[in-house]
Amino acid sequence: MIDKVRNMGNGLHVEDRSGKGNRSRRRGVLQFISSAQMRTLDEQTIQEIGLPAAVLIENAGRAIAAEVVRFCLDQKVHKVNRGGQGRLQRRIWDEYPNGVSNPNSLELEHWLVLVGKGNNGADGIAAARYLVDSGLCVTLLYATSEQEMSIETLAQAAIAQKLGIPSKLYGRDDLAYGQFTGIIDALLGTGSRGNPRGNVAEMIDQANLTGLPIMCADIPSGVDADTGALYHPCIQARVTLCLGVLKAGLTQYPGAHAAGTVVVRSIGIPAKLAANVKPAGFVLTDEILERELGVDPARLRDSDGHKGTYGHVLVAAGSSTMSGAGLLASKAALRAGCGLATWALPEALAPHVAGAVPELMLAPVGGSMGWGAAAAHEVLRLLETRDVLAVGPGLGRFEEEGAFLRALWEGAPRPLVVDADALNILAAAGGLAAWKRRESATILTPHPGEMARLAGVSTAEVQRDRLGLARAFALEHGITLVLKGSRTVVAAPDGRIFVNTTGTPGMATGGAGDVLTGIIAGQLAQGLSAEQAAAFGVHLHGLAGERAAALRNSPASLLAGDIIEQL
Ligand SMILES: NC(=O)C1=CN([C@@H]2O[C@H](COP(=O)(O)OP(=O)(O)OC[C@H]3O[C@@H](n4cnc5c(N)ncnc54)[C@H](O)[C@@H]3O)[C@@H](O)[C@H]2O)[C@@H](O)CC1
Ligand SMILES: Nc1ncnc2c1ncn2[C@@H]1O[C@H](COP(=O)(O)OP(=O)(O)O)[C@@H](O)[C@H]1O
Ligand SMILES: [K+]
Incomplete structure (x- = not known):
């Protein structure tokens, strides 16, 4: 099953979980869909199948957290290798980072999660919970007060509060960006329209200015999910964890550039439903050609x-x-x-x-x-x-x-x-x-x-x-x-x-x-x-x-x- 698409230089690198994938570029079946199609798919899963939105959000949060941990460990491997201090064994990864042999290796990580008011924000909060359990320090930065949040985001915020995950409200609370080692962008997802506005726009600008690695939930805030055009301002990410199905806009520049490495992960939308959606298009691989x-x-x-x-x-x-x-x-x-x-x-x-x-x-x-x-x-x-x-x-x-x-x-x-x-x-x-x-x-x-x-x-x-x-x-x-x-x-x-x-x-x-x-x-x-x-x-x-x-x-x-x- 294909789960990874890398934007490196010009190439969109497709990898699979079989372990053979890293070397077999451009293999596998990779289709992309529009944001409207993704919304329909989400709705069908929730309303027709009865899988609650909270389950999809839980899966999204876990997938994002797994990718953050993977990213942090990869960075450490690179650092150690570059420093010539001997080899650090690459950890073998499953879907969720419970398998990390030494969670203490993550204790110096402190990630800031930028939380928008829509369900993209809910994904970010769910990811924060899993990161905390993996041993990372996490702070939530809300773009809006609770009154403006979607039902799902509000529910996630309440859980995070009960768990004592530190949080700030943008514009009300002070924040020193220097303490963080990375940022999750969960400001805007497929419900985004036009140029990011207000607090969201300011948070994007500030995140980019920190120079910290940014990982996006679903799409980079400020990228048009259907065309790949950039709004202003727009997140410049290291990794984008695309949820469920690849979004069309991430295949085209300049959106592909803003997204960095694109990883596509399942969030539990039944394959039977996904198969009913006519894709907006395909990434050319040997399998697609055939x-x-x-x-x-x-x-x-x-x-x-x-x-x-x-x-x-x-x-x-x-x-x-x-x-x-x-x-x-x-x-x-x-x-x-x-x-x-x-x-x-x-x-x-x-x-x-x-x-x-x-x-x-x-x-x-x-x-x-x-x-x-x-x-x-x-x-x-x-x-x-x-x-x-x-x-x-x-x-x-x-x-x-x-x-x-x-x-x-x-x-x-x-x-x-x-x-x-x-x-x-x-x-x-x-x-x-x-x-x-x-x-x-x-x-x-x-x-x-x-x-x-x-x-x-x-x-x-x-x-x-x-x-x-x-x-x-x-x-x-x-x-x-x-x-x-x-x-x-x-x-x-x-x-x-x-x-x-x-x-x-x-x-x-x-x-x-x-x-x-x-x-x-x-x-x-x-x-x-x-x-x-x-x-x-x-x-x-x-x-x-x-x-x-x-x-x-x-x-x-x-x-x-x-x-x-x-x-
Ligand atoms: N539908 C669902 O239940 C699921 C949604 N998921 C996540 O939710 C996202 C879609 O959620 P939503 O439809 O709530 O949309 P978003 O989370 O993208 O948020 C849209 C909200 O932001 C505001 N907004 C739109 N454009 C803006 C702009 N330019 N500047 C400032 N604010 C703006 C709108 O008022 C709207 O309330 C997906 O990308 C995905 O991350 C998935 O996790 C799985 C389940
Ligand atoms: N950055 C790039 N990555 C991949 N392919 C590229 C890139 N730049 C150009 N190409 C490819 O090279 C070819 C250039 O074609 P074209 O612009 O018609 O040049 P010319 O008219 O000089 O022959 C096209 O197939 C284009 O897709
Ligand atoms: K996002």
Whole structure:
């Protein structure tokens, strides 16, 4: 069972409890849901099944406390190891820290729990009880007086009071932050709306200023649980203990960054109920590729296959100043496993690139005119004996660009990948609303800037809700959309969403997108459907980028061509 998702660098690291998990990254089944879906699930559990809210809160509190203790012990292990004072045995952990061999090792810990008025606050108070029992010192800091608290929070506060857990009320009592070693953020959960206000906002600011490690209950206060956008102010956490099911917003930046390491823990919502909820999306892992998309990540080949079995990619790309784009896309298609690749390119360019990739066939088009309406008809003729068309990388902009692209869009009876300049041409020609719906598979691969032009919004608006925008765009236009960038979103025309977690910031380098176009086209040529090719393509692209970066001293030195070599 998957219980851990780590945000480290770019990667969302998925771990499971089997013990094999730490090494088997991107395995397991991990789905994410919206805050509204989570509320429904909570309500169904409480009202239809009859499991009281207090039980869920108890489980949440215990899970949060277990993670805090684990965090503290891990820190100690690191400290001792770094100090060279000999090895401290890592303690073996079960769900709850009763198994700690020496609770005294936690006696120097003093955690401050920031308690909001909603049920997120109730989780924090329940966690405080378990922490006290584990030997930690704990102080509760309430954002509001009892009159404003939810029923559950009030009940938890009363229990904590009877147990004598020290508490303060923000704004009324003095507090010296210097005495604490860590903070639990239980201010706002999935009931949060808009910018944190009043005491809650001040408490977030102060918590961040302490520089202490912060562990969040469910989501960081100030992160939009559905989009990953940040409100102001927003908690900057070391760990987020996501309760029940992963929240969509934690898969996307900047929310993913604010959350730190994301750990997903069960709080007792019956699996039977959870299975009835249609997830908002999936994190791409080997299991998701297989189970949800029917892709074999091992890419096994028939022993009697021949080059015709694996398809022929046609790439229409490149111009005198961007010849490399066509080379990168075509070579990537070959490395992705297609049987053959042909690069259709402006005639004047052909002599300069001949032989650069010996395995590649060149098809000069357009005569002295280069790209234009006539070239489009030549590309369509070439496509009659090929399986897939990828258009866009390094095309540049040219006089008959609208007519060129429209001829391919309407006339290509094969799967089509549209990237780079072709996307800008499409946007300039009125966008998809003005174009006929294609019958064959169509994949668009915009980066956020290109997406903004296609959707007629600003880049900031694209980034504010990447999941929602990608889903709506794919549904509306009946295409498969690959919205690139860290945590690339793949949206299928049926509204399914997949988030990629592979890749490295080293891939933010010219030509990396051209390589992705080639990889996706290569997968289409081998018979994958649009969403299979897009999802598997981004997954492979990221893995190859990681391997390439690992071979360099610094990811900053990564070149797009290095990604191809690691496919
Ligand atoms: N529904 C349930 O019974 C369960 C809820 N759980 C926890 O409860 C959370 C959801 O609880 P709630 O729905 O009570 O919501 P929250 O705990 O997120 O609190 C919402 C409250 O904060 C106030 N608020 C909203 N936005 C604000 C802002 N921007 N600035 C200041 N105050 C703001 C609202 O007035 C509202 O009363 C989950 O995230 C989870 O941590 C789980 O522990 C399990 C069970
Ligand atoms: N920080 C990152 N983490 C993971 N992948 C990244 C990161 N930055 C860029 N990439 C990937 O690299 C590729 C860059 O594509 P693009 O922006 O189109 O570049 P170009 O147009 O120069 O080829 C995309 O697939 C993108 O998702
Ligand atoms: K929180």
